[in-house]
Amino acid sequence: MHPGNFLRPVLTGRRFTQFLLLPLLCISFAARAEEVLPKPEEPFQGTIGKTREESSAAWPSPLRAKHGAPNIVLILLDDVGFGASSTFGGAATTPELDKLAAQGLRYNNFNVVGICAPTRAALLTGRNHHQVGFGNLPDVAAGFPAYNSVWKKNTASIAEVLRLNGYSTAAFGKWHNTPTWEISPVGPFDHWPTSLGFEYFYGFLAGETSEWDPRLYRDTAPVEHAPDPKYYLTTDLADDAIHWIHQHDAVAPKKPYFVYFATGATHAPHHVPHEWIDKYKGKFDQGWDKLREEVFARQKKLGVIPANALLTPRPDGLPAWDSLTPDQKKLYAHQMEVYAGYLSVTDYEVGRLLKDLQDSGDAQHTLVFYIVGDNGGSAEGGLEGSDTNVATIEGSHRTVPEMLEHFSDLGSPDYDNHYAAGWSWATSTPFQWMKQIASHFGATRDPLIVSWPDHTTHSEIVRSQFGHVNDIAPTIYQAAGVTFPDVVDGVKQIPLEGKSLVPSFTDPQVKSQHTVQYFEIFGNRAIYKDGWVAAARRYKPWEIFSNLATLFRGNFDKDRWELYHVDEDFSEANDLAAKDPDKLKELKAVFDAEAVRNGVYPLVPIPLVDIPTVTGDKTHFVYLSGVDRLPLATVPELSVSHKLTAIVDFPDNAPQGVIVAEGGRYGGFSLYVKDGKLIYESNVYGTIHQTLVASGPLPKGKTQVVYEYEADPSKLTGIAALLAPKVTSGTGRLFIGDKKVGETHFAKTGGFHSAITETFDVGQDTGSPVSSVYGSPFPFNGKVERVTIDLE
Incomplete structure (x- = not known):
């Protein structure tokens, strides 16, 4: 009434x-x-008199979760297509995922955003990625609210809401949702995991990292690992998560926890122990065209796609396997062997976490969400793949014959390797396209497995309700008995966009409440509404680094839109745009309305203005003894003319070690002493190593060492100059005191900031070594009092 x-x-x-x-x-x-968090403090329940005898003490009641609230474990893999895992018909065996699926629920109509950081923003908030500030990646943030990578206070995370409702919270692995300019030893830490609801964090803050030499943080403190040939990141993450749960249960076994376990796997570089690669020897010699047919047949047999689904054709520009040379086939088949091993070892390590839940008894009262990929397979290795993948940004990676010379070492620490784009298409079977192309399901459709013992039924029936990654938050809130707050920390919250999946836990046929959802990444865009999809694609994803200008060609109104009735056409195989222009017009209007509401416009705003940096307009920098682990966003870009001056105290006997270094194995520079020689080494993407060796002996005691770099004039103009990687040619000169002791011309130098997660260090080289002639950290055995850098 x-x-x-x-x-x-x-x-x-x-x-x-x-x-x-x-x-x-x-x-x-x-x-x-008006549900407000944190909840107000309860009034004092005791009495206060003038004396202890006249008073009665009372303690505040501890914050408790709802009775029966489950533990929550949210698992997210990276760069895995819908058809990669054996659980969904793929060629990579994933027995641990198979086990979870057998006892839980499989969702085959679950959608992510299409690329990593935006998917994570939507996942962890229940909102659309533009609403959170992640319309694209932090690495290419732009000065608009929907694109600046600054997590909005009115989109509180699942972790924060659960924490304020009596949960313990922890995050492990990849965290790609902090502005790059805030990743520094002095923060600010407002947008680190531990300020966004997670009480504990162990992982890395970039879009990718090495499995062998990761740059990790515990909470906000950097973590260094002693060199260990057996070290492997995903193993370490699983170990740390298991340890945290054991510690938690030892102290507060009745308190529920929320664990977010997000691997860096299977994002490039594809780093894999060789025993896992060997399991797939010869398994991909048939090529990607045939593999798609095989995966498609298995998917139908498993029932994870409808019987009437169609296999979509190979996209234009992607070569047929039969058109390749024998050398190409040999290399590419092995690249996929490496990737399959990578997914399998990841499945094993995640399985250890799941098995520990089972063995400890936690599994019975734990709700597990396992999202097998934050987007489809990645074509970012280009048409040929790469063993120096960051070099694809500049287009200088090695050729097929060069890669074949050491192809058996792919997966080792020496290579930043990625498979050829054809495999990303194959692992995204049966859909069109792959990662980045958010207009199509090849980028946005990934498997979801849900396990919650005694709370799910009919596990043999695949759930086919339309779902989106922003549905996970409301599902968790309903399962935990948590009322979504109107206000968090004094900030009015915007509503959840997602819809709870809980009704589908027991009713396989229940209708989805998620009836409208837009998609957009780098101008690739689509709209889903009531079983229909309208989609517009902008470019081919393997071209993004080789032809960056394609992102900025404008003419969005000229884009060709496609139309699919996905309630009847699971794989988007039949374009109905010409047959039903009225429906297409209707859906385009819906997209426009959703785009305006969510802040999607302007499309592809990068890079209208430079991303904020810690360095700003400074031209003079001073680094004192002991400074290390400075992320590259906090130090100056040294592809321009500059002067580096080090005040060094050389020991009397056998001086050696790094004076100053930036970057690592896949790009950087190092000024070091070895075998009595002062050496400057430039490493461009791990492909070009040039050294400048000082003539004459080194002095003893305190001395000034100078390296000067004079960049050649740039010949790039227009869009090329705007988008060019920071790689230049120029002349380098070494001085000891006032005496010039060496000079050489570097055909290419710079690109150090493309070393992704590596750092700047004084007196040592932490992380992976810039030079192959020493092993990290190779500390200087004298003293480096200070290093100054002056930009010309």
């Missing part, structure tokens, strides 16, 4: 009673409408 109906001229009997109750009802309505 509407409250206004109480206000009648005649107020007698029952109606009079209702009138008297009206104020109480209004208060009740108001209370339900």
